[in-house]
Amino acid sequence: MDTAARKKRIGERVDARAKALDRLALEIHARPELAFEERFASGSLADYLESEKVTVQRGAGGLETAFIAEAGSGGPVVAILGEYDALPGIGHGCGHNLMGTAAIGAFLALRDTLDGVRGRVRVIGCPAEESGNGKVHLMNGGAFEGVDAALMYHPGDRDEIDPLMLAMVNLDVELLGKAAHAAAEPQDGVNALDGLVLGWNAMSALRLLVRSDSRIHGIITDGGKAANIIPDRAAARLMVRSPDNTYLADLRRRVLACFEGAALATGAELRPMWSEVCEVVNTNRPLAEAFAENARALGRTMLARRPSDTHGSTDMGNVTTKVPGIHPFLSITEGPVPGHSIAFTEAARTPRALETMHLAAKALAMTALDVLSDAALLKRAKEAHDGRTA
Numbered sequence: 124m125d126t127a128a129r130k131k132r133i134g135e136r137v138d139a140r141a142k143a144l145d146r147l148a149l150e151i152h153a154r155p156e157l158a159f160e161e162r163f164a165s166g167s168l169a170d171y172l173e174s175e176k177v178t179v180q181r182g183a184g185g186l187e188t189a190f191i192a193e194a195g196s197g198g199p200v201v202a203i204l205g206e207y208d209a210l211p212g213i214g215h216g217c218g219h220n221l222m223g224t225a226a227i228g229a230f231l232a233l234r235d236t237l238d239g240v241r242g243r244v245r246v247i248g249c250p251a252e253e254s255g256n257g258k259v260h261l262m263n264g265g266a267f268e269g270v271d272a273a274l275m276y277h278p279g280d281r282d283e284i285d286p287l288m289l290a291m292v293n294l295d296v297e298l299l300g301k302a303a304h305a306a307a308e309p310q311d312g313v314n315a316l317d318g319l320v321l322g323w324n325a326m327s328a329l330r331l332l333v334r335s336d337s338r339i340h341g342i343i344t345d346g347g348k349a350a351n352i353i354p355d356r357a358a359a360r361l362m363v364r365s366p367d368n369t370y371l372a373d374l375r376r377r378v379l380a381c382f383e384g385a386a387l388a389t390g391a392e393l394r395p396m397w398s399e400v401c402e403v404v405n406t407n408r409p410l411a412e413a414f415a416e417n418a419r420a421l422g423r424t425m426l427a428r429r430p431s432d433t434h435g436s437t438d439m440g441n442v443t444t445k446v447p448g449i450h451p452f453l454s455i456t457e458g459p460v461p462g463h464s465i466a467f468t469e470a471a472r473t474p475r476a477l478e479t480m481h482l483a484a485k486a487l488a489m490t491a492l493d494v495l496s497d498a499a500l501l502k503r504a505k506e507a508h509d510g511r512t513a
């Protein structure tokens with residue numbers, strides 16, 4: 124079988140499983156689970172792989188809700204990644220119910236087509252993208268060992284081949300004061316909430332001065348226990364993002380200074396805690412071109428990034444720092460719909476979303492086949508990766 128015939132077969136094998144994939148995507152949509160708690164989603168996807176006679180390693184990389192399966196032999200290894208965690212309050216407002224499902228659809232279709240190809244495909248079920256940097260844990264746990272290229276897609280409202288995904292770091296700030304009766308002995312208290320609000324306002328002033336491609340935002344997670352007690356604890360979770368690592372470091376320093384100043388002013392004690400950094404996505408150009416070509420053959424034209432567009436951040440950025448990878452967006456909506464919204468949650472279970480999931484599974488499998496069967500492509504991808512990360 125030549126590559127064209129194999130690609131045709133990939134399409135047929137995805138179509139043959141379309142109903143089962145739809146059912147999985149809709150069931151996962153109906154039972155949204157937060158980061159590291161995706162037991163139903165990861166279990167359903169792993170069960171389906173096993174029903175297709177695939178050996179699945181559950182709990183991969185030391186994460187209960189991760190899984191790995193591999194097919195093929197020898198040669199290079201291409202990984203197809205799927206996510207399945209949801210957001211608090213709005214469920215699958217990022218469409219991850221469609222991603223793990225597309226990944227296993229792509230994996231199985233390629234497995235059915237690999238006979239005679241030297242190389243392996245590995246599907247990696249990736250928990251905790253919305254928070255927790257699951258892929259970083261998976262990398263540390265060895266799940267990406269030997270991987271030559273990593274492919275995934277993300278549902279969106281525009282077909283975009285090279286989205287700008289920002290580097291990001293979380294800052295948990297905690298202010299500790301001293302409780303006192305708010306009416307009888309306020310003079311004995313140290314108001315942690317006032318400290319937090321002062322720092323928040325300084326941060327808001329800073330936000331007017333930052334570059335338009337960078338972001339600072341957050342929520343207050345603790346504002347005290349009762350209105351008649353001077354709060355002895357207040358806390359917030361902030362996110363700082365930029366496509367520029369040097370500028371991100373500068374923003375980190377300036378955000379922290381807002382709360383240091385507020386702590387000084389109020390006498391509260393500041394306890395800051397930074398998360399690990401979620402890195403910028405480095406879209407690998409040769410792999411992206413191969414994906415775009417396959418998407419085009421399936422009827423979708425991938426568009427370039429618009430200068431004004433920024434997306435969120437993803438732990439896929441850390442993967443693309445290590446290995447050549449892609450993270451294109453495929454639209455599941457008729458027009459612009461913001462991510463992380465109720466409207467996007469609704470979009471993630473429509474016929475259009477499911478059709479796009481089938482297309483994504485095909486394009487991912489076809490691109491993985493390109494990587495395994497075209498040594499020159501993988502060589503170009505590695506050269507582009509080494510050139511960019513050097």
Ligand SMILES: [Zn+2]
Pocket residue numbers: 217218219252277
């Ligand atoms: Zn997402």
